[in-house]
Amino acid sequence: MFAQFFGAYLLNKKLVTPEELTQAFEDKNKTRMRLGVLAINAGLMTAEQVEYVNVAQQSVDKRFGDLAVELGYITKDQVEELLAQQPTEYLLLGQTLVNNGALSNSDFEAAINDYKASNQFSDEDLVENTSESISKLVSVFYHLEKAENARVLTNYVSMLFKNIVRFVGSDFTPLTSSAVRDFSANYLVTQKITGGVNGITCIAADSAEYLEFAKRFAGESFTEVDDFVNETVGEFLNIQNGLFAVNESNENGLELTMTPQTRSSDGKIVFEKAAFSIPVAFSFGEIVFIISIE
Amino acid sequence: MNIQDLKVLICDDSMFARKKLNMTIAGFGVKEIYEAADGEEAVAKYCEYEPDVVFMDIIMPKITGLDALRQIIDKYPDAKVVMASSVGTQGHLKEALKAGAADFLQKPIADDDAKTILENAAKGVL
Numbered sequence: 001m002f003a004q005f006f007g008a009y010l011l012n013k014k015l016v017t018p019e020e021l022t023q024a025f026e027d028k029n030k031t032r033m034r035l036g037v038l039a040i041n042a043g044l045m046t047a048e049q050v051e052y053v054n055v056a057q058q059s060v061d062k063r064f065g066d067l068a069v070e071l072g073y074i075t076k077d078q079v080e081e082l083l084a085q086q087p088t089e090y091l092l093l094g095q096t097l098v099n100n101g102a103l104s105n106s107d108f109e110a111a112i113n114d115y116k117a118s119n120q121f122s123d124e125d126l127v128e129n130t131s132e133s134i135s136k137l138v139s140v141f142y143h144l145e146k147a148e149n150a151r152v153l154t155n156y157v158s159m160l161f162k163n164i165v166r167f168v169g170s171d172f173t174p175l176t177s178s179a180v181r182d183f184s185a186n187y188l189v190t191q192k193i194t195g196g197v198n199g200i201t202c203i204a205a206d207s208a209e210y211l212e213f214a215k216r217f218a219g220e221s222f223t224e225v226d227d228f229v230n231e232t233v234g235e236f237l238n239i240q241n242g243l244f245a246v247n248e249s250n251e252n253g254l255e256l257t258m259t260p261q262t263r264s265s266d267g268k269i270v271f272e273k274a275a276f277s278i279p280v281a282f283s284f285g286e287i288v289f290i291i292s293i294e
Numbered sequence: 295m296n297i298q299d300l301k302v303l304i305c306d307d308s309m310f311a312r313k314k315l316n317m318t319i320a321g322f323g324v325k326e327i328y329e330a331a332d333g334e335e336a337v338a339k340y341c342e343y344e345p346d347v348v349f350m351d352i353i354m355p356k357i358t359g360l361d362a363l364r365q366i367i368d369k370y371p372d373a374k375v376v377m378a379s380s381v382g383t384q385g386h387l388k389e390a391l392k393a394g395a396a397d398f399l400q401k402p403i404a405d406d407d408a409k410t411i412l413e414n415a416a417k418g419v420l
Contacts, residue, residue: 167402218310232310238353239401242380246400249383257381260307260355 001161002126003028003089005137007173009115010097018173020102022283024093025171031096033087035064039074040109041091042082047106049073088127089170134158142177142278149293152197152248153276156291159244164280167236168216175279175286181271183290186210187225188264189234191241196254202269202290203237209285216284234261297412298323301343305329305336305359306351306378311401315349315378318405322412333357337365340373347415349399349408352379352386360389367394374420376411378403396420 007025010016016024036050045053045068053068060067065079087095094112097103103111116126119140125133138158144150164172185204193199205213207225214232215222222229238261245256275292302324306312312329319327328343330336334356340348348366352359359377366373377390382400390398397420399407414420 218314228309228313231308235308235310238308238380242382242401245381245383249385253384255383255385257383257386258353260353 001089001129001134001137001165002121003093004161004170004172004174005141006090006112006115007093008141008175010103010111011173012176013111015107015111016097016102018281020097020100021173022171022281024096024100024102025173025283027100028089028092028096031092031099033091033095035068035079035082036105037091037095037098037108038082038085038087039068039078040105041094041112042078043113044078044082045073047104047109050105090126131158134162141174142276147276149197151252152293153291155247155251156201156244157278159247160240160278160289163236163240163243167239168213169282171283173281175281177276177278179274180277180290181274182269183271183275183277183288184268185288186267187230187233188267188269189230189237189261190264190269191234191237191261192259193241193245193256194259195245195256196248197256197293199291199293200269200271200275201237201241201292202275202288203233204269204288204290205286209282209287212284213282213287230263234263237261295346295416295418296323297409297416298325300324300347300412300415301326301328301345302412303328303330303336303339303343303345303348305331305333305339305348305354305362307331307354308351311351315403315408318403318408319412321405322409324412333359333362336362340366341369344370346374347412347420348373348375349378349403349411350375350395351401352377352381352390360386360393363390363395364393374415376420 007021039045068074069076094108135154135158139154144154147153183204186206187210188204190202211222214229217236218232241258248254271292275290278289280287304312304315316327328339330339332355350359363375374396376397377395378399380401387398
């Protein structure tokens with residue numbers, strides 16, 4: 001999950017373009033981790049040292065690690081330790097961006113250090129997909145600490161991203177959220193949550209993106225939006241809300257239920273209280289998730 | 295009884311959810327599968343077909359899955375109704391079991407879980 005939020009950070013800082021990020025998510029699975037990026041991430045080598053070794057490698061036939069040890073940048077044990085690490089998603093993303101020429105090693109070094117420091121993320125936060133680390137990522141990214149209903153919102157949005165990864169795909173970037181009083185889109189599916197907390201949840205998208213989202217979730221191919229496509233997107237919302245309700249029930253003793261999903265026929269929804277809109281850029285386009293807690 | 299010989303009723307307002315579970319169950323060789331799209335239809339189809347196993351969603355239009363469960367159990371106390379819902383909260387779980395549900399599956403339903411339910415039903419231990 002950290003990869004997607006790190007991607008969003010790079011995008012917000014204008015260090016990469018949306019196209020470069022989308023391309024990197026597509027290429028990421030074929031990327032082999034290089035020792036240089038691992039060493040930069042671990043703070044064992046600077047980008048400058050990595051560049052130096054890369055250049056030196058062009059004139060001598062030696063492996064990166066051996067050369068870096070010879071040059072005194074790093075010890076043999078450290079090389080072994082780095083090589084034993086499982087490549088994490090965000091490092092693969094960083095490596096892919098470097099390979100694609102979207103970022104230089106020094107851009108990557110500055111960005112990852114700045115991101116970790118400004119958000120006070122520990123190395124565990126970045127590697128582990130635990131509920132706590134995901135909640136922290138979400139809360140920091142969306143500035144939820146100060147929000148009304150901070151805990152419920154953080155839990156809802158964390159669950160949403162887990163479910164997106166689980167059921168739709170991991171090739172997405174969370175975009176900056178905003179508070180909205182109404183929302184318009186070609187397609188809008190909504191579901192009310194009632195009980196200990198009352199709220200309205202919604203998935204909004206334009207036709208092509210809506211269709212693509214349904215295809216991903218159903219694992220089927222659709223050519224046009226029909227009732228089945230609407231119900232497929234509705235079922236994603238239902239499962240998201242259901243898993244959220246179960247989590248609230250188990251963790252916080254909050255009993256919630258939902259009403260059947262409805263589709264807005266005029267492509268517009270109006271909220272009584274300001275709603276929290278969460279646009280997510282997938283490689284196929286943008287889907288907006290909205291939650292309003294009453 | 296073999297699971298292929300079971301009569302199964304799937305009750306869910308989502309066409310997508312019904313199709314998915316139907317395909318999964320048909321994949322296990324079950325031939326007689328019926329569907330209902332709301333709570334009222336669930337009760338009517340139960341009375342019509344008297345299936346061996348029912349997969350029942352909770353959040354449905356007209357009457358909820360829990361009310362449909364109560365009406366079915368009222369007429370057929372031995373009915374094997376498995377709640378298959380996205381909202382497996384403590385409250386719903388307790389309410390369902392109290393009303394006579396045979397089991398509770400959290401959506402999305404894993405294929406293995408659906409199979410276990412059918413195997414148990416075939417063995418008469420659901």
